[in-house]
Amino acid sequence: QVQLVESGGGLVQAGGSLRLSCAASGRTFSRYYMGWFRQAPGKEREFVGAISWTGTNTDYADSVKGRFTISRDNAKNTVYLQMNSLKPEDTAVYYCAARTIATMARLGGQYDYWGQGTQVTVSS
Secondary structure, eight states, rough: OOEEEEOOOEEEETOOOEEEEEESSSTTTOOOOEEEEOOOSSOOOEEEEEEEEOOEEEEEOOTTTTTTTEEEEETTTEEEEOSSSSSGGGEEEEEEEEEEESSSSOOGGGOEEEEEOOEEEEOO
Protein backbone atom coordinates (compact mmCIF):
# COMPACT_ATOMS: atom_id res chain seq x y z
CA GLN A 1 0.00 0.00 0.00
CA VAL A 2 1.13 3.56 -0.58
CA GLN A 3 0.15 6.84 1.03
CA LEU A 4 0.24 10.04 -1.00
CA VAL A 5 0.53 13.59 0.32
CA GLU A 6 0.24 16.58 -1.99
CA SER A 7 1.69 20.00 -1.28
CA GLY A 8 2.51 23.23 -3.05
CA GLY A 9 -0.95 24.57 -3.74
CA GLY A 10 -1.89 28.17 -3.14
CA LEU A 11 -3.14 31.41 -4.63
CA VAL A 12 -1.48 32.74 -7.77
CA GLN A 13 -2.31 35.37 -10.36
CA ALA A 14 -3.19 34.43 -13.90
CA GLY A 15 -0.04 33.86 -15.91
CA GLY A 16 1.89 32.72 -12.86
CA SER A 17 3.37 29.36 -11.95
CA LEU A 18 3.13 26.80 -9.19
CA ARG A 19 4.82 23.47 -8.61
CA LEU A 20 2.87 20.78 -6.84
CA SER A 21 4.58 17.89 -5.13
CA CYS A 22 3.22 14.50 -4.21
CA ALA A 23 5.25 12.55 -1.67
CA ALA A 24 4.67 8.83 -1.46
CA SER A 25 5.38 6.40 1.32
CA GLY A 26 6.57 2.89 0.70
CA ARG A 27 9.55 1.30 -0.97
CA THR A 28 7.86 0.43 -4.24
CA PHE A 29 7.08 3.95 -5.43
CA SER A 30 9.13 3.46 -8.57
CA ARG A 31 6.77 0.66 -9.62
CA TYR A 32 3.71 2.92 -9.71
CA TYR A 33 2.46 4.85 -12.64
CA MET A 34 1.37 8.21 -11.28
CA GLY A 35 -1.39 10.57 -12.29
CA TRP A 36 -2.63 14.04 -11.49
CA PHE A 37 -6.31 14.91 -11.45
CA ARG A 38 -8.26 18.01 -10.50
CA GLN A 39 -11.75 18.87 -9.42
CA ALA A 40 -13.26 22.32 -9.60
CA PRO A 41 -16.33 23.31 -7.56
CA GLY A 42 -19.47 21.90 -9.08
CA LYS A 43 -17.54 19.92 -11.67
CA GLU A 44 -16.48 16.34 -12.03
CA ARG A 45 -12.94 15.25 -11.41
CA GLU A 46 -10.84 15.44 -14.55
CA PHE A 47 -7.57 13.98 -15.71
CA VAL A 48 -4.60 16.34 -15.86
CA GLY A 49 -1.65 14.13 -16.67
CA ALA A 50 0.21 10.91 -16.00
CA ILE A 51 3.76 9.61 -15.92
CA SER A 52 5.28 6.16 -16.26
CA TRP A 53 7.62 4.36 -13.85
CA THR A 54 10.80 5.84 -15.21
CA GLY A 55 9.32 9.13 -16.32
CA THR A 56 10.03 8.29 -19.95
CA ASN A 57 6.37 8.42 -20.92
CA THR A 58 3.96 11.22 -20.07
CA ASP A 59 0.43 12.03 -21.07
CA TYR A 60 -1.50 15.27 -20.69
CA ALA A 61 -5.02 16.52 -21.06
CA ASP A 62 -5.41 18.87 -23.99
CA SER A 63 -6.39 21.67 -21.64
CA VAL A 64 -2.97 21.69 -19.97
CA LYS A 65 -0.67 20.44 -22.72
CA GLY A 66 2.22 22.81 -23.26
CA ARG A 67 1.65 24.54 -19.91
CA PHE A 68 1.96 21.73 -17.35
CA THR A 69 4.82 19.26 -16.93
CA ILE A 70 4.87 16.10 -14.85
CA SER A 71 8.13 14.69 -13.55
CA ARG A 72 9.22 12.30 -10.84
CA ASP A 73 12.18 11.60 -8.63
CA ASN A 74 12.04 7.96 -7.59
CA ALA A 75 14.94 8.42 -5.19
CA LYS A 76 12.79 10.90 -3.29
CA ASN A 77 9.51 9.03 -3.78
CA THR A 78 8.04 12.20 -5.21
CA VAL A 79 6.14 13.20 -8.32
CA TYR A 80 5.79 16.82 -9.40
CA LEU A 81 3.38 18.89 -11.42
CA GLN A 82 4.91 22.08 -12.76
CA MET A 83 2.15 24.45 -13.79
CA ASN A 84 2.98 27.48 -15.91
CA SER A 85 0.85 30.13 -17.60
CA LEU A 86 -1.93 29.44 -15.14
CA LYS A 87 -5.46 30.47 -15.98
CA PRO A 88 -8.46 31.10 -13.73
CA GLU A 89 -10.03 27.95 -15.16
CA ASP A 90 -7.17 25.94 -13.64
CA THR A 91 -8.61 26.68 -10.21
CA ALA A 92 -9.37 23.36 -8.53
CA VAL A 93 -8.31 20.88 -5.91
CA TYR A 94 -5.46 18.88 -7.38
CA TYR A 95 -4.98 15.22 -6.50
CA CYS A 96 -2.19 12.80 -7.21
CA ALA A 97 -2.91 9.14 -7.67
CA ALA A 98 -0.94 5.93 -7.99
CA ARG A 99 -1.65 3.06 -10.33
CA THR A 100 -0.23 -0.42 -9.82
CA ILE A 101 -0.80 -1.61 -13.38
CA ALA A 102 2.01 -0.59 -15.68
CA THR A 103 0.09 1.26 -18.35
CA MET A 104 -0.88 4.87 -18.78
CA ALA A 105 -4.43 5.68 -17.74
CA ARG A 106 -6.77 8.66 -17.82
CA LEU A 107 -9.70 7.43 -15.76
CA GLY A 108 -9.82 7.94 -12.02
CA GLY A 109 -11.18 4.46 -11.49
CA GLN A 110 -7.98 3.02 -12.93
CA TYR A 111 -5.93 4.36 -10.04
CA ASP A 112 -5.56 2.54 -6.76
CA TYR A 113 -4.36 5.14 -4.29
CA TRP A 114 -5.16 8.82 -3.86
CA GLY A 115 -3.85 11.77 -1.93
CA GLN A 116 -6.00 14.19 0.01
CA GLY A 117 -5.62 17.00 -2.50
CA THR A 118 -4.20 20.51 -2.52
CA GLN A 119 -6.08 23.67 -3.46
CA VAL A 120 -4.90 25.76 -6.39
CA THR A 121 -6.60 29.12 -6.92
CA VAL A 122 -5.79 31.32 -9.90
CA SER A 123 -7.01 34.89 -9.75
CA SER A 124 -7.74 36.94 -12.83
